[in-house]
Amino acid sequence: xxxxxxxxxxxxxSPEGALASRPLGFFIQMMPRSTRLFGxxxxxxxxxxxxxxxxxxxxxLTVFPLAYNAYISLHHFHFVRRVFYFTGGRNYLRLFQDGxxxxxxxxxxxxxxxxxxxxxxxxxxxxxxxxxxxRGRRILLPLAVLPMMLPTMVVCAVWVMLYDYEFGFLNQMxxxxxxxxxxWLSHPGIAMEAIxxxxxxxxxxxxxxxxxxxxxxxxxYLYEAAQLDGASGFQMFRHITLPLLSFQIxxxxxxxxxxxxxxxxxVYAMTGGGPGYATETISLYIYREGFRYFHLxxxxxxxxxxxxxxxxxxxxxxxxxxxxxxx
Amino acid sequence: xxxxxxxxxxxxxxxxxxxxxxxxxPIGWLLSTSLKTPLEFLGxxxxxxxxxxTLAHYQEVLFExxxxxFLGNTxxxxxxxxxxxxxxxxLAAYALTRFRFPCxxxxxxxxxxxxxxxxxxxxxxxxxxxxxxxxxxxxxxxxLILAYQIYTLPLTVWMLLxxxxxxxREVEEAALIxxxxxxxxxxxxxxxxxxxxxxxxxxxxxxxxxxxxTYALIFARVPADFTIPIGIATFITEYRTLWGxxxxxxxxxxxxxxxxxxxxxxxxxxxxxxxxxx
Numbered sequence: 001x002x003x004x005x006x007x008x009x010x011x012x013x014s015p016e017g018a019l020a021s022r023p024l025g026f027f028i029q030m031m032p033r034s035t036r037l038f039g040x041x042x043x044x045x046x047x048x049x050x051x052x053x054x055x056x057x058x059x060x061l062t063v064f065p066l067a068y069n070a071y072i073s074l075h076h077f078h079f080v081r082r083v084f085y086f087t088g089g090r091n092y093l094r095l096f097q098d099g100x101x102x103x104x105x106x107x108x109x110x111x112x113x114x115x116x117x118x119x120x121x122x123x124x125x126x127x128x129x130x131x132x133x134x135r136g137r138r139i140l141l142p143l144a145v146l147p148m149m150l151p152t153m154v155v156c157a158v159w160v161m162l163y164d165y166e167f168g169f170l171n172q173m174x175x176x177x178x179x180x181x182x183x184w185l186s187h188p189g190i191a192m193e194a195i196x197x198x199x200x201x202x203x204x205x206x207x208x209x210x211x212x213x214x215x216x217x218x219x220x221y222l223y224e225a226a227q228l229d230g231a232s233g234f235q236m237f238r239h240i241t242l243p244l245l246s247f248q249i250x251x252x253x254x255x256x257x258x259x260x261x262x263x264x265x266x267v268y269a270m271t272g273g274g275p276g277y278a279t280e281t282i283s284l285y286i287y288r289e290g291f292r293y294f295h296l297x298x299x300x301x302x303x304x305x306x307x308x309x310x311x312x313x314x315x316x317x318x319x320x321x322x323x324x325x326x327x
Numbered sequence: 328x329x330x331x332x333x334x335x336x337x338x339x340x341x342x343x344x345x346x347x348x349x350x351x352x353p354i355g356w357l358l359s360t361s362l363k364t365p366l367e368f369l370g371x372x373x374x375x376x377x378x379x380x381t382l383a384h385y386q387e388v389l390f391e392x393x394x395x396x397f398l399g400n401t402x403x404x405x406x407x408x409x410x411x412x413x414x415x416x417x418l419a420a421y422a423l424t425r426f427r428f429p430c431x432x433x434x435x436x437x438x439x440x441x442x443x444x445x446x447x448x449x450x451x452x453x454x455x456x457x458x459x460x461x462x463x464x465x466x467x468x469x470x471l472i473l474a475y476q477i478y479t480l481p482l483t484v485w486m487l488l489x490x491x492x493x494x495x496r497e498v499e500e501a502a503l504i505x506x507x508x509x510x511x512x513x514x515x516x517x518x519x520x521x522x523x524x525x526x527x528x529x530x531x532x533x534x535x536x537x538x539x540x541t542y543a544l545i546f547a548r549v550p551a552d553f554t555i556p557i558g559i560a561t562f563i564t565e566y567r568t569l570w571g572x573x574x575x576x577x578x579x580x581x582x583x584x585x586x587x588x589x590x591x592x593x594x595x596x597x598x599x600x601x602x603x604x605x
Contacts, residue, residue, distance in 0.1 A: 046509055050422035053415035054484060055436060057476050062443050065454035126346060132339060138596065142588045143347050146354060149584040151538045151556045154577030157568065158353050169356060201353070206531065210486070213527035213595055217493055247489040254441075255482065262447045265540065283447050290449065303450035310445040318441055322434055325424070325492060 077297035091301035123207025145205035156269035188278035214248030361574035384571035416483030490524030526594035
């Protein structure tokens with residue numbers, strides 16, 4: 001694709017010239033020198049100013065919490081017993097000797113892989129479906145994304161009811177079709193998949209909307225030009241839609257990966273990590289150590305390990321996206 | 328209608344309806360539960376249609392459990408958090424796609440945005456609690472608006488990157504040559520073009536903040552400050568779950584979001600020009 005050369009960085013513009021050509025430029029030049037200089041300084045650094053509000057919020061919300069976590073993760077910190085002393089890396093050592101933590105990492109990775117892959121595939125398919133101009137689309141789309149709008153609490157409660165072995169809607173359907181009821185949430189082999197299904201139901205609409213927005217912002221003239229050149233529907237999809245959509249698809253993968261990695265509320269509300277430890281996830285482990293047993297230092301260490309895990313997974317990916325973006 | 332069009336409709340409509348049906352089945356169950364009397368609900372049965380539909384649960388939730396107040400709190404916090412995210416996030420995304428930054432500041436910024444979103448909320452809760460206390464920040468709404476940026480701001484920045492990139496620079500250069508300042512060009516020319524992206528981000532932001540649970544639970548200590556998810560959580564007690572109010576509350580809570588999505592989708596779905604592809 002043709003790309004224009006890099007947009008001129010504002011600092012290379014001759015400031016006086018830019019100012020004079022502006023409406024009110026004359027008045028600006030009449031202003032006291034200090035005010036004018038401030039205006040120029042502002043314009044020249046505009047890229048930094050634009051980044052400032054968001055950057056400030058990011059730093060404000062993370063620097064202290066992360067530092068705090070790193071600090072207490074090096075200590076034995078029991079909140080209720082008021083114990084606090086330095087232990088060095090012992091929390092981390094203990095963490096990697098704990099079979100449950102390692103199992104939690106494995107479970108979380110399985111959940112992430114299953115949920116992310118199915119959600120992105122399904123969501124992309126649905127977005128293509130909803131991208132076709134059909135009558136009634138404006139009514140069906142909000143209905144299709146409705147699952148995303150329910151509070152997670154309610155979603156979990158509903159699905160626990162639907163999954164119920166004796167009275168649940170799903171098993172009653174199975175029975176009326178003559179099958180044997182399925183122990184959805186109480187069998188270690190399928191409990192995780194059952195939770196993935198709920199996540200799928202709730203968050204596929206997210207991918208759908210994300211990709212649909214991307215599809216809708218592809219300029220029409222590209223398709224018009226291709227059609228004039230006699231391209232078939234599939235060719236247009238392969239050579240126009242897919243390349244222009246690749247950023248949105250990758251972003252969907254990235255965001256779902258990050259969000260599913262934190263999965264907490266669904267597991268907490270539906271299985272509590274069981275049966276056995278079949279659905280134990282890292283977030284649940286941290287929650288239990290920190291808020292049930294009050295081992296805050298240990299929980300801090302676990303959460304730092306978790307952050308590094310996700311970052312390790314996503315940074316490589318995000319870097320590729322970033323490079324592509326800068327082309 | 329051409330045969331091709333008929334064929335297309337015959338394939339696509341059943342598919343669409345099936346998708347919507349799968350999405351709506353659990354919600355239909357919720358709706359029927361909210362309309363059933365407790366007696367009928369406990370009686371069980373697969374039937375989705377209540378025998379004696381009653382609005383008693385809605386009445387209870389809205390007027391006896393203070394949901395009107397929770398709705399107000401949630402609406403203020405969620406819309407303010409969304410507005411803040413869209414404002415700061417779009418400025419940042421624009422700057423990141425248009426300028427070069429010294430010292431790889433841009434890459435670091437985006438990476439940091441990911442860091443913000445990857446930290447599990449249960450980890451941030453305690454330090455943020457300490458931080459807000461030390462800053463003498465006591466207004467729960469302000470605290471929640473700030474804390475919710477953890478969810479919404481990284482999402483907005485990353486999402487809008489893709490949309491800003493698609494806008495040809497020539498459009499903006501034309502505005503600059505015509506004498507607009509950069510901020511004017513941004514407001515008049517660039518923003519209208521990224522509307523689908525802004526609309527989608529707004530929907531995501533408002534949904535996440537509307538239903539956020541962890542921070543609301545920690546920071547809202549008195550019922551006057553509760554948001555809807557906290558109000559709903561009170562229906563799940565240690566001994567039993569109040570299914571009727573739970574269902575009614577969940578549906579009431581998602582109605583404004585549905586309304587917002589219907590309103591915003593006009594910016595999401597552009598209704599013109601050639602769209603016959605695929």
